[in-house]
Amino acid sequence: MQLRVRALETVLAEKGYIDPAALDLIVEAYETRIGPQNGARVVAKAWTDADFKRRLLADGSAAVSSLGYESRVGDHLVVVENSERLHNMVVCTLCSCYPWEVLGLPPIWYKSAPYRSRAVKDPRGVLRDFGVNLPASTEIRVWDSTAETRYLVLPMRPGGTAGLSEEKLAALVTRDSMIGTGFPKRPEGA
Amino acid sequence: MTDSVHDMGGMDGFGKVEPEADEPPFHHQWEGRVLAMARAMGYTGAWNIDMSRAAQEMLRPDVYLTVSYYKRWALGMERNLLKHHLADPDEIAAGRARTPAKPLKRKLTPDKVEASLTRGSYGREPPAPARFKPGDCVRAKNIHPATHTRLPRYVRGRVGTVELVHGCHVFPDAAAIGQGENPQWLYTVVFDGRELWGAEADPTIKVSVDAFEPYLETA
Numbered sequence: 001m002q003l004r005v006r007a008l009e010t011v012l013a014e015k016g017y018i019d020p021a022a023l024d025l026i027v028e029a030y031e032t033r034i035g036p037q038n039g040a041r042v043v044a045k046a047w048t049d050a051d052f053k054r055r056l057l058a059d060g061s062a063a064v065s066s067l068g069y070e071s072r073v074g075d076h077l078v079v080v081e082n083s084e085r086l087h088n089m090v091v092c093t094l095c096s097c098y099p100w101e102v103l104g105l106p107p108i109w110y111k112s113a114p115y116r117s118r119a120v121k122d123p124r125g126v127l128r129d130f131g132v133n134l135p136a137s138t139e140i141r142v143w144d145s146t147a148e149t150r151y152l153v154l155p156m157r158p159g160g161t162a163g164l165s166e167e168k169l170a171a172l173v174t175r176d177s178m179i180g181t182g183f184p185k186r187p188e189g190a
Numbered sequence: 191m192t193d194s195v196h197d198m199g200g201m202d203g204f205g206k207v208e209p210e211a212d213e214p215p216f217h218h219q220w221e222g223r224v225l226a227m228a229r230a231m232g233y234t235g236a237w238n239i240d241m242s243r244a245a246q247e248m249l250r251p252d253v254y255l256t257v258s259y260y261k262r263w264a265l266g267m268e269r270n271l272l273k274h275h276l277a278d279p280d281e282i283a284a285g286r287a288r289t290p291a292k293p294l295k296r297k298l299t300p301d302k303v304e305a306s307l308t309r310g311s312y313g314r315e316p317p318a319p320a321r322f323k324p325g326d327c328v329r330a331k332n333i334h335p336a337t338h339t340r341l342p343r344y345v346r347g348r349v350g351t352v353e354l355v356h357g358c359h360v361f362p363d364a365a366a367i368g369q370g371e372n373p374q375w376l377y378t379v380v381f382d383g384r385e386l387w388g389a390e391a392d393p394t395i396k397v398s399v400d401a402f403e404p405y406l407e408t409a
Contacts, residue, residue: 005220005264007285009227011277014287017234017294023226025303030225031215034307074309076356093199093342095243096259101309105225107213111259113204120199120344120397121387129207139394144199146340147376147400148239148312149356176209 035104039152040173042067042079042102043184044166047157057081060152064102073101080143081154082180087134089127089180090143090151091119097145099152103175110179120144130181153180160187192339195251200344200387221260228263233306235295237270240366244338245269314373316358321375321403326352328379329409330401338366341405345397348385349409353398354378361402375403 012018042064046053056063060077077099080088092098093116098106109115118126123140127133134140143151155177161169164187176182198204216222232239245266246254254262271277276292298306322328332347333339340362356376364372383395 001261001264002218002220005223005227008264008268008282009223010285011281011287012227012231012271015277015291017236017276017291017297018227018230019297019299021300022230022298022303023223025300026226026229026307027216027222029303029307030222035215075311075313076309076359078354091199093344094197094340095246101307105215107210108217108259109207109209112207113198113201113255114207117198117201117204118207123395124392126207130209137394139396140392141380142395142397143378144342144397144399146342147356147362147402148359149376149378149400150309181209 030105034100036102036173036175036178037170038104039099039102039175039178040170041166042152043154043173043178044170046079046154047161047169048166053154056154073099076149077102077152078143078149079152079154080141082156084138084156086139086141087180088141088143088151088153089119089123090145090153091116092145093117093120094144094146097148097150099150102152103178107175127181130176132182153178155180155184158184158186192333192335192337193343194247195254196247197343199342216260218260221258224260224264224267228267229306230298231267231270233296233298233302236274236276238365240338240360240362241270241368242266243362244366245273247338312359313357314360314371316375317373320355322352322355322377322406322408324352324355327409328352328377328406330379330399331405331407333405335363337363339363339405341401342399344386345379345381345399345401348381350379350381350385350398352377353380356400359402361404363402363404377401377403377406379406 013020046056056079060079061073061075064073082088096106096111120142123142172185174182177184246262249265268282281288329349330345358373359376361372361374378398379401380396380398383391
């Protein structure tokens with residue numbers, strides 16, 4: 001595949017359609033800057049700033065843009081909040097739509113047939129694959145991203161985190177907790 | 191294409207989800223090149239995101255299911271290059287340009303990369319008022335277009351409730367086949383798990399899709 005892709009890139013560059021130097025920058029951005037650390041900062045801010053959280057849930061794109069990220073989030077970001085009563089989970093059954101700007105590139109499992117096929121039919125079973133067991137009474141809401149709307153889960157703040165700084169809180173926020181297939185980490189010693 | 195294997199919601203038999211610990215952004219160097227090339231070609235305006243998706247959906251089911259994600263992207267891109275006469279098969283096979291380039295609207299140069307990483311906006315001015323509002327009971331139509339659609343099979347014919355109204359968006363069914371943006375109202379419609387999967391299904395599950403107005407009718 002390496003050779004085939006190199007051949008393709010050569011043809012497109014020779015024809016003047018693409019500039020390989022621009023490709024280098026795109027790859028670098030996704031390898032270094034655009035990842036779940038961006039979403040984690042959003043979540044930590046929402047945990048500590050009630051006004052920001054209110055704005056985030058009302059208009060995800062506007063609230064995230066106000067944080068001034070290097071890679072700004074586009075329109076149509078919807079943030080959905082987990083609670084004791086309700087657990088949100090995000091999938092794209094038709095392809096692999098994912099909020100790249102706040103979570104980076106989707107992991108392989110998110111793009112795989114097992115996740116895409118089962119998340120909407122057997123979400124509890126899928127969660128068990130991740131070692132996540134929810135109480136039988138918790139309602140599960142699966143958001144299938146079938147348009148250009150993108151979904152980010154706002155997980156519940158873990159216990160034992162009172163007084164932690166936004167930065168320390170952000171370090172507890174995992175990628176999977178923002179997709180809805182995991183929980184944030186607990187602070188050490190808690 | 192509709193009704194192909196890409197429309198996976200509710201299918202059985204694919205096994206367990208297997209998360210990979212500490213997964214890197216790319217597993218092979220070429221994967222990053224494919225991603226970046228797809229971005230750069232998207233920037234040229236040669237085709238749109240719905241045409242990219244449609245090209246992948248038209249891969250044979252056995253190919254779609256067995257190649258990796260980024261290989262699927264590469265195959266889809268090759269299809270679109272041929273379809274839009276931007277390269278010929280011999281060129282792609284040989285890795286050398288032999289025919290003149292076709293003029294394109296724009297080219298992604300390094301100075302424009304940063305701005306290009308922001309997602310585009312798909313919201314458009316509404317041509318007409320929204321037909322539905324939150325709380326409305328709607329049925330996803332039982333449609334099977336031969337061309338691209340974003341209404342998954344597992345909700346067709348099912349009744350749900352309008353929950354969110356996202357405004358008017360580019361309509362993928364039209365954009366994918368070169369019929370322009372044809373903006374349509376977009377709604378989040380939520381379905382009870384039992385409506386989708388039968389009376390025996392887990393009653394605590396709800397599933398929503400984002401559905402364009404032409405996919406819906408009053409229930």
